[in-house]
Amino acid sequence: MTKARNVIGLECSACDKKYDPAVEQHLCTCGRPLLARYNLRQAAATLNLAALQSRPRTLWRYAEVLPDDPPVSLGEGMTPLLHSVRLGAAIGLERLYVKDEGLNPTGSFKARGMTTAVTRAKRLDAKALAAPTAGNAGGALAAYAAAAGIPAVIVMPADTPSANVMECQAFGAQVVKLNGLISDCGKYVAERKDREGWYDVSTLKEPYRVEGKKTMGYELWEQFGGKLPDVIFYPTGGGVGLIGMCKAFDEMQEMGWIGSERPRMVAVQAEGCAPIVRAWETNQNTARFFQNAATIASGLRVPGPLGDLLILSMLRRTKGTAVAVTDDEMLHAGRELASLEGVFAAPEGAATVTAARKLAASGWIRPHETVVLFNTGTGYKYSEAWQRALQLVPAGVAT
Numbered sequence: 083m084t085k086a087r088n089v090i091g092l093e094c095s096a097c098d099k100k101y102d103p104a105v106e107q108h109l110c111t112c113g114r115p116l117l118a119r120y121n122l123r124q125a126a127a128t129l130n131l132a133a134l135q136s137r138p139r140t141l142w143r144y145a146e147v148l149p150d151d152p153p154v155s156l157g158e159g160m161t162p163l164l165h166s167v168r169l170g171a172a173i174g175l176e177r178l179y180v181k182d183e184g185l186n187p188t189g190s191f192k193a194r195g196m197t198t199a200v201t202r203a204k205r206l207d208a209k210a211l212a213a214p215t216a217g218n219a220g221g222a223l224a225a226y227a228a229a230a231g232i233p234a235v236i237v238m239p240a241d242t243p244s245a246n247v248m249e250c251q252a253f254g255a256q257v258v259k260l261n262g263l264i265s266d267c268g269k270y271v272a273e274r275k276d277r278e279g280w281y282d283v284s285t286l287k288e289p290y291r292v293e294g295k296k297t298m299g300y301e302l303w304e305q306f307g308g309k310l311p312d313v314i315f316y317p318t319g320g321g322v323g324l325i326g327m328c329k330a331f332d333e334m335q336e337m338g339w340i341g342s343e344r345p346r347m348v349a350v351q352a353e354g355c356a357p358i359v360r361a362w363e364t365n366q367n368t369a370r371f372f373q374n375a376a377t378i379a380s381g382l383r384v385p386g387p388l389g390d391l392l393i394l395s396m397l398r399r400t401k402g403t404a405v406a407v408t409d410d411e412m413l414h415a416g417r418e419l420a421s422l423e424g425v426f427a428a429p430e431g432a433a434t435v436t437a438a439r440k441l442a443a444s445g446w447i448r449p450h451e452t453v454v455l456f457n458t459g460t461g462y463k464y465s466e467a468w469q470r471a472l473q474l475v476p477a478g479v480a481t
C-alpha cells in the first residue's frame with residue numbers, strides 16, 4: 083500500500099467524512115462517492131500556463147492535481163478543440179467549439195478516467211479489475227488493464243455495440259454479456275467482487291476515474307488561453323465527465339486561476355433514458371430510476387446514476403440546465419456534424435448539437451457566447467447506429 087502523495091485525503095461528496103487515500107477505498111459508508119483532495123496551494127506554485135508549455139501532451143501534464151504514481155498511459159488527453167464555424171453558422175452561434183474526445187485511446191473520453199483509475203489500482207496492488215459498462219468504459223478499462231498487466235472482467239448488456247465487445251476481447255479481458263441494462267451489470271459486479279477478489283472500477287465507486295475526467299476542464303482552460311467558455315454541453319450518463327469538470331473548476335478557483343464564475347453546464351440525455359432531465363424539470367435533488375430505458379446512444383443508457391445528487395447540484399450551482407434529445411434527432415445531428423465539420427461522432431456527442439440548437443433558438447444562449455460541445459466518442463465504434471443514421475437522412479441533406 084502506497085500513498086499517492088499529491089492526494090492529501092479522500093472526502094465523501096455528500097457527508098464530508100474523510101478516508102485514507104493510502105489504502106483501497108470505494109464508496110462512503112453513507113453510500114455516496116468519495117472525491118480526492120489535494121494541497122492546491124502547493125499545486126499552484128508550479129502549475130501554470132507557462133510551465134505547461136513544455137510538458138508531455140497527455141493529461142498527465144496536470145501532474146500536481148493528479149495522483150503522483152507512475153502512470154499507466156496510452157497517450158490520452160490533449161484532444162483537439164475545434165472552432166466549428168460552419169456548424170455554428172447553422173445553429174446561430176459565432177463561437178461554437180467541438181472538443182473531440184473521439185481521438186483518445188480506445189476512441190472515447192473514458193480513457194481519461196481509466197488511465198488514472200488503473201494507475202492507482204496498480205499501485206494499490208489490485209489483483210483483478212472489474213466494471214459494468216454501457217460500452218466505451220469497458221473498452222478503455224480493458225486496454226489500460228492490459229497495459230498494466232492486470233486481468234479485467236467487463237460486464238455489459240448483451241446488445242452493447244459490437245465494436246465494444248470486440249475491443250474488450252482483443253485486450254484479453256473476460257467479457258460477461260447480460261440480458262439487461264448497465265444497472266443489472268453493476269449488480270452482477272457488486273454481488274461477486276468480494277468473493278472473486280475484484281477491485282471494483284464501477285462509475286464513482288472508486289475515487290480516481292473522476293480525477294482523469296476532470297482534466298477535460300483543465301484542458302479547456304489551457305486551450306482557451308487561461309479562460310473558460312460560457313456554456314458547456316455534456317452528454318450525461320453516469321455523469322462523471324460533468325462532475326469531473328466542475329471539480330476542476332472548483333480547484334482552479336482555489337488555486338486563484340478563476341473567480342466564482344462558472345461555465346453553465348448543460349446535461350444532455352436521451353429521451354429514452356433521461357433520469358436527470360426529469361429530476362431537473364421537476365426540481366428534485368435526486369433522480370428516480372428511469373424505467374424501460376432505451377436509446378441508441380448506449381453511453382446514455384444509465385437509468386439510475388449514482389452521482390445524481392452531485393450532477394443536479396452542479397447544474398444548479400452553475401446556472402445550467404438539462405435537455406433531452408430523441409434518437410432520431412441525434413442521428414440527424416450526427417450527419418450534420420460530420421458533413422459540416424468533418425467530425426464523425428458517437429450519437430452521445432451528436433446529441434449535444436441538437437441540445438445547443440434548441441437552447442440557441444430559445445435565447446438561453448446568446449449568439450456571441452463561447453459554447454463547447456463535447457463529442458465524447460468516435461463514431462467508428464457505432465456502426466449499428468451509423469447504418470441507421472445513413473438510412474434515415476437522405477445523402478447530402480443537412481438538417
Ligand SMILES: Cc1ncc(COP(=O)(O)O)c(C=O)c1O
Pocket residue numbers: 190192216217218219285317318319320321322323324380381382428430431458459
Ligand atoms: C460516448 C459516451 N458519451 C457519454 C457517456 C456518458 O458518460 P458519463 O458517465 O461521464 O456521464 C458515455 C458513457 O458510457 C459514453 O460512452
Ligand SMILES: [Zn+2]
Pocket residue numbers: 094095096097098099110111112113114
Ligand atoms: Zn458520506
